Amino acid sequence: MEIRKLGQQEHQDSRRLYEEVFEEDSASFVDYYYTEKTRDNQIYVVEADGGIRSMLHLNPYRLYVNGSGKDVNYIVAVATQKEYRKRGYMSALLKTSLNDMYQAGESFTFLMPASESIYAPFDFRTVYEQNRRFYRSEDEEAADIVITDAKDEDCRELAGWANQRLAERYQVFAIRDEAYYQRLIREYECEGGSLKIYRRDGQIVDCRGCYPNEDNERPKIMVRIVDVRRMLMALRLRSLTGVCFCVTDPLIRENNRCLVVTGTEFSGVMLMDGKEENSEGTITVAALASLIFGAGSVEDVCREEGVEMSQRMKEELGKWIPLSGICLNEAV
Template sequence: MIVRKLEQKEHRQTRELWEKVFAEDTKAFLDYYYFIKTRDNEIYVIEEDRKIRSMLHLNPYLVQIEDRQFPCHYIIAVATEENYRGRGYMRTLLCRALEEMYRRKEPFTFLMPAAEAIYTPYDFRFVYRQNIGETKGNDGHLQAEIKEAELFDAADMAAFFNQYFRDKYQICAVRDEAYYQTMILEQKSENGGVCLIKEADKIRGMFAYAREERLDIREPLYLPEWESEFLKAVAMFRGKEEKSAVLYACSDLFTAKKKPVIMARILHLEELLKAMKVQSGETICCSFAVIDPILVKNSRVWKIQSEKGQDSLSVAETEDSEGVLPIGALTSFLFGYKTLEEVKEEDGVILTPHLEIELGKIKQLCRIYLNEIV
């Protein structure tokens, strides 16, 4: 058994395994993925009998956390050939990748799990519930210009998001020209594209769409006064046989359910804590022990504190602990997925009254917008 990170020129060698394990993916999508995404991603593999039998891909994203930006990686295509399963290959690859990302001081990694139970043993926890809804759209004469986004539109798309939507979120992938160029190509590989709603050559709204078995719309973003034009655009895109379009990451107005879709795993805890903020008008000073059985350098007693009038955290090691937080429970709390009351019920969590008060002053990272697919 050989465990290694492939060189970029070797990345295409994993396509055969992808096609075996993820047979539902189309040739058009895989052509896109292996032409675009494997240019700058990392692929860890296990070779057995002189062939790749297991793999894990790390796709790079620049991620905004509060007012800082960090290189992070999205985990995808964790796969093992059927006859080689049950040998611990996934654990080997996952731990290798986690250790490498920790070494680079990446604050966290994230993925969209096939099943939650696969990743909880590695201390991944859900952090993001995605709004999902449906709409038929509205019939009517469009006042706006509706056009398909082309690669040269990507800079304007990034400017639109960053001007009107970026400040709504504490965590999201950095949206620049390259990000939206990749999105356009990805959507086209799934029999779709990105629709722009424009007036006087200015973007007033946009949404990604794909049509395979149905019309799926992802990230419908538009200025409030242009909602009616968005709905008319949906009606225009919807086929005569389609009763409605499914909306992903939509506004609360259209939301029928909030589905847990993204799990995260804290990597370099110190870097993550340094990026976080204190609630307005508060100062914090406390210490707690963290238990991390995989990234053992996180298993220390940490002291966090802030200065009066400042919202940033300073982080240091100490010896005196006021409580204990396993890394998985800490993830659920820091990302705002669970309250302290809920976290207290988890195995291994110990919180003194003072520690509970102090942790409550942290501004949890609950405004998350992570809708990446690959």
């Protein structure tokens, strides 16, 4: 058994496993995925008995996080051939890719789980339910709205409109550019759909997908902190704070450390290495993700296994402003 990252010219070699495991995906979608998305992604595989038996894809996104741009990977297409399951292949791929992402300087990663219980043991936490808005034929009845199918020449304008709108509403979202919307148009088209632009007096006011058979499911998004220090530096504060605590992470050794978090509502977070004898508590990397992304309160995470906090630490962590304004509606 060997774990390795495929070279760009080898990406198509993973298609057979994709089609075998994700048989519900249409041939046209798989064509789209292996034409568009594998052009710039990373594919980790387990090879055994002369073939690819397990894989994990990292699809790159540029995310807006509290006003800054961050390179973040979306974990997708996690798959193992049926005959090779229960051998720890997925676990090995996750550990390898997470540590590589740490070395690359990434703050966190995210995925859409087939089941939350699969990824919770690897310290992923659910932080968002996707909320996609779809075109309805009755939208055409609005007297002052003109709805058209998006074309490549619309993509730059769409990106500018979307980034401004999203930044007004959210703390975390995928930054749009011309290529983002060109890919999204292809994604809808491969399933017989389209991307609709809504205009009022010539100005974009909305953008929605149109699928022949869209469903009302709201897939969940889970995040996993990759670099604790980089993640903490993305936070903003309500007021002056100063606290020393330890973080535990069973998968990324470098995250196991004692930290001093200080700062104000004006300066943001400042970090220093702390001494364990000065620590006011311990928090797991999973509980920290829940707290940072607003999925749990300080009191919630205090009840988790492996978390201990002094009363003062609880009060200081309560001064953190969580990244709860999330919009991550991407499919792949």
